[in-house]
Amino acid sequence: MSAHSHLDGQLPHEPERATLEGRNKVLGFWLFLGGETVLFGTLFSAFLALRDQVGDGNPSGQELFKLMTVAIATVILLTSSLTSVFAIQAMHRNQVKAMQGWLILTVLLGLAFLGLEIYEFYEYVHEGHKFSTSAFSSSFYTLVGFHGAHVLFGIVWISLLIAQVARKGLNVVTAPKVYVAGMYWHFIDVVWVFIFTVVYLMGKVA
Amino acid sequence: MAANHTTHSEEPAKRHKHEGPRKHVVAYIFSMLLTLVAFATVMGGEINASFTYILLLVMAALQVVIQMGFWMHMKDRGHLFPIIGILTGVFVVFTIVIMAEYWTWW
Amino acid sequence: MAHAHPVKRYTGLMDWLTTVDHKKIGILYLIAGGFFFLIGGLEALLIRVQLWKPLNNFVSADTYNELITMHGTTMIFLAAMPIIFAMMNAIVPLQIGARDVAFPFVNALGFWTFFFGGLLLNISWIAGAVPDAGWTSYLPLASPTYSTDKGVDYYVLGLQIAGIGTLVGGINFLVTIINMRAPGMSFMRMPMFTWSAFITSALILFAFPALTVGLVALMFDRLFSANFFEVSGGGNTVLWEHIFWIFGHPEVYILILPAFGIISEVIATFSRKRLFGYSSMVFATVLIGFLGFMVWAHHMFTVGLGPVANALFSIATMLIAVPTGIKIFNWIFTMWGGSIKFTAANLFAVGFVPTFVMGGVTGVMLAAAPADFQYHDSYFVVAHFHYVIVGGLVLGLFAGLHYWWPKMFGRMLGEGLGKLTFWTFFIGFHLTFFVQHFLGLLGMPRRVYTYLDGLGFNNMNLISTIGAFLMGVGTIIFIINIIVTSAKPKTAGNDPWEDGRTLEWAIPSPAPEYNFVQTPLVRGYDALWKEKMDGNEGMSPAEPIGPIHMPSPSILPFVMSLGLFIAGFGFMYANNDWQAGFFKDLFASHAVAGAGLLITLSCMVIRSLKDDHGFHIEPEELTNKGVKA
Numbered sequence: 001m002s003a004h005s006h007l008d009g010q011l012p013h014e015p016e017r018a019t020l021e022g023r024n025k026v027l028g029f030w031l032f033l034g035g036e037t038v039l040f041g042t043l044f045s046a047f048l049a050l051r052d053q054v055g056d057g058n059p060s061g062q063e064l065f066k067l068m069t070v071a072i073a074t075v076i077l078l079t080s081s082l083t084s085v086f087a088i089q090a091m092h093r094n095q096v097k098a099m100q101g102w103l104i105l106t107v108l109l110g111l112a113f114l115g116l117e118i119y120e121f122y123e124y125v126h127e128g129h130k131f132s133t134s135a136f137s138s139s140f141y142t143l144v145g146f147h148g149a150h151v152l153f154g155i156v157w158i159s160l161l162i163a164q165v166a167r168k169g170l171n172v173v174t175a176p177k178v179y180v181a182g183m184y185w186h187f188i189d190v191v192w193v194f195i196f197t198v199v200y201l202m203g204k205v206a
Numbered sequence: 207m208a209a210n211h212t213t214h215s216e217e218p219a220k221r222h223k224h225e226g227p228r229k230h231v232v233a234y235i236f237s238m239l240l241t242l243v244a245f246a247t248v249m250g251g252e253i254n255a256s257f258t259y260i261l262l263l264v265m266a267a268l269q270v271v272i273q274m275g276f277w278m279h280m281k282d283r284g285h286l287f288p289i290i291g292i293l294t295g296v297f298v299v300f301t302i303v304i305m306a307e308y309w310t311w312w
Numbered sequence: 313m314a315h316a317h318p319v320k321r322y323t324g325l326m327d328w329l330t331t332v333d334h335k336k337i338g339i340l341y342l343i344a345g346g347f348f349f350l351i352g353g354l355e356a357l358l359i360r361v362q363l364w365k366p367l368n369n370f371v372s373a374d375t376y377n378e379l380i381t382m383h384g385t386t387m388i389f390l391a392a393m394p395i396i397f398a399m400m401n402a403i404v405p406l407q408i409g410a411r412d413v414a415f416p417f418v419n420a421l422g423f424w425t426f427f428f429g430g431l432l433l434n435i436s437w438i439a440g441a442v443p444d445a446g447w448t449s450y451l452p453l454a455s456p457t458y459s460t461d462k463g464v465d466y467y468v469l470g471l472q473i474a475g476i477g478t479l480v481g482g483i484n485f486l487v488t489i490i491n492m493r494a495p496g497m498s499f500m501r502m503p504m505f506t507w508s509a510f511i512t513s514a515l516i517l518f519a520f521p522a523l524t525v526g527l528v529a530l531m532f533d534r535l536f537s538a539n540f541f542e543v544s545g546g547g548n549t550v551l552w553e554h555i556f557w558i559f560g561h562p563e564v565y566i567l568i569l570p571a572f573g574i575i576s577e578v579i580a581t582f583s584r585k586r587l588f589g590y591s592s593m594v595f596a597t598v599l600i601g602f603l604g605f606m607v608w609a610h611h612m613f614t615v616g617l618g619p620v621a622n623a624l625f626s627i628a629t630m631l632i633a634v635p636t637g638i639k640i641f642n643w644i645f646t647m648w649g650g651s652i653k654f655t656a657a658n659l660f661a662v663g664f665v666p667t668f669v670m671g672g673v674t675g676v677m678l679a680a681a682p683a684d685f686q687y688h689d690s691y692f693v694v695a696h697f698h699y700v701i702v703g704g705l706v707l708g709l710f711a712g713l714h715y716w717w718p719k720m721f722g723r724m725l726g727e728g729l730g731k732l733t734f735w736t737f738f739i740g741f742h743l744t745f746f747v748q749h750f751l752g753l754l755g756m757p758r759r760v761y762t763y764l765d766g767l768g769f770n771n772m773n774l775i776s777t778i779g780a781f782l783m784g785v786g787t788i789i790f791i792i793n794i795i796v797t798s799a800k801p802k803t804a805g806n807d808p809w810e811d812g813r814t815l816e817w818a819i820p821s822p823a824p825e826y827n828f829v830q831t832p833l834v835r836g837y838d839a840l841w842k843e844k845m846d847g848n849e850g851m852s853p854a855e856p857i858g859p860i861h862m863p864s865p866s867i868l869p870f871v872m873s874l875g876l877f878i879a880g881f882g883f884m885y886a887n888n889d890w891q892a893g894f895f896k897d898l899f900a901s902h903a904v905a906g907a908g909l910l911i912t913l914s915c916m917v918i919r920s921l922k923d924d925h926g927f928h929i930e931p932e933e934l935t936n937k938g939v940k941a
Contacts, residue, residue: 020491024414027287028487031517034291035479039521041299042555045306046529046540053539053546071245078241082234085277086227131538135546138538142529164921173923186278190270197266201248205258287490291517298518298558298605305554309609309617 011094015175022176029180033187040191043143053135061203070200073116080109081189084182096170103162110155117148150188233276240265330865332416337423338401344427345394352386355379364777366765376761377444384447390430396570399712400509402720406816407506409494409832414487416863422481424873429474432880436466443467451541451549456534468531469880482516495854496834503814508573511601512566519562526555557608565604571708575661578711579643582658583650584811589642596635603632613684622681629679656730660711663738671699692752698745722802722822729793737786743779747772813841818851826860829934859928872915879908
């Protein structure tokens, strides 16, 4: 169970699970994501309950949403999911440089996504869709904004991990951190799948 | 030390065999196709709304299978508790969504 | 190599601020939870003094609202839950044969965020703006329109911060129980208390995020003019009720399940019999946890959700009586034919059983939706939930504290004073709340600060107040018992009750910081009892004696929580009507809130960048310490 025996030299297969600490971290993070599921589920529910409460003279989702922007954002985020998979695969092959490259690409895609989202929010505010305009706008910005905040947190987190791995190398202490950050990134993607489906696409149909 | 059932017992032969990128590229292409169909359905318009809803939700569910099953390795061995954890979360969300849809306005 | 990273070890206050040892964190939870319990109890006594006679003017109506709000909120979030976490921290790792919890650092973080959240909530008394919209904080009463001062803001931010602590604590125990069990400790060999801690932690994991969202929405409504619950902006007040109870109903099972676990341990030990129907107990616990998520709207029968919803939730609620009944019968059958010792701990446990049955029966009465229209918002409801929370949970906690006190502190609580605590508290409890059933049936509404003469409420309210003071006396006797005991030498042996069945009784009292010199090999349910029956001296080890890896202490959890505390203040006072000047600039620019969050985030970064190598305790030290006990 000693963490030290693996610190140098050959990395074990699946280094994220080589120590009890690593296994605890991965399982704990899975359970955390179970809780996050409820968190986002409740935010979705609040949005579903309030999405028709637009108020007189305010733009509805149908009028506001620009599906082209959303589609581009979706493609960017889904692609970043693939690059983070490649990062973990590189980690399993103990190719530190490749792993860092894929992670950097993931962060850049995340930044692009975030930029698009900020641009989108900026546009909406100019069309009179402010945070305090209506119950619809409050629940919309809270749900999508929570997701955006998660993306921002993920960007900062993965960037710090890239720096950390550059300093300390890949070992049984850093590997679980990278693995868990990868899980987090996929989860953010899953949440986005439901946001573009439920908020934007269904909002456009309604 | 603990009563855990993890990957230490894997045969040495499998140890250095890493999965290639191809499977994941295929999954990515599927994911893109699902996205395309979802957006095209809505952007094309002129389809029955409730049918569109169901179609969109099925697409989303398939996306989740790709992300969580393949990319988060949920389909692999040793993921019993992650599956229980996520499914319980989904179950709770299901009840909350029913609440939002049926029991907030009347 | 083990000494390559010498770790600074603190003493005195710094030791307690930096500890990551689950046993010390358990004691911290107990002290903080006990402190808030006394505050909540004081608030309860003030409420009862106000109600002892009709048209009393001991406190004003406004103060009364603040008292009931803070009494409920404090007792649930800041007293009951922390003391449950105290017991879980002190006992669960020992019961599964683990050296530590899965995330010692996160465990400390959980404690400190709870503590600072509770502190923030209670500072409202000093700030002069106390939450007064009830512990459920229903809208529109809690909206910025009707609660204009900062009282509800304290509620929202205090609970939000404390809730983070509870959530990470829950995840910690789930992973500990899944990953850290000793060899041979299969799930179906786990002691009942560990099982209940497991299910409770799962409920925390899936219920608290809903509260988080509810509080965020309410905070946005109050601080940033959002419209979630603001009817004029299209919001919906019933949505808050739903979200609150989707969290709130699992919350009451979060509270009661650990008490079930404690009672199972205490009754089995002092009946000197194996727990009757162990597997049905496990099944019932899981089932209660599961059903707990499908009954929230029975708190909302009178809202008008319609016959379909009311019928569904009514039936689901009644279903919970089935697994609960299974448990009651199992406890009775455990006692049946046992050679029962009525220690103070066991008195509490035995007193629990009929008391909880009474609370359960009124629960089924309330579950009948048509009848609930009569009981709703009356003292009948107050009597019901105090029977299950005080008569259930608090009696269970007292049983557990008397039972495990030697394992936590190395000293036996005085039996005589313990029994006196039981009788005063138990009689006081029934005096207080039994009459409230009838007050409710007579039509006395809850949450109203006084009542008129001549309605037939007078005598029963007087009895209730006398009972409340008797409970206060019981609590004081318990504190005297603690003080008297703490002056005595630490003489408790490994198994001071001599009938210990589970692993925690196989090691010294109090447990050394590494718990087990050698990880034990578990050979059956009631692991220690099995070895005793087979004529063995203690557990057989599952590993040779070797150096034990320990996590290093850290001040970061404390600072991180302090950061959240500061941020809470910053958000709350950002839109205060400051006079122009330094403070206005400071708060209105969100500088204080930002600084607080920055402290917390910086601590997270430091934690990530700085590897925690911990330290090792060498075999020589182990044998020295091991022999002493």
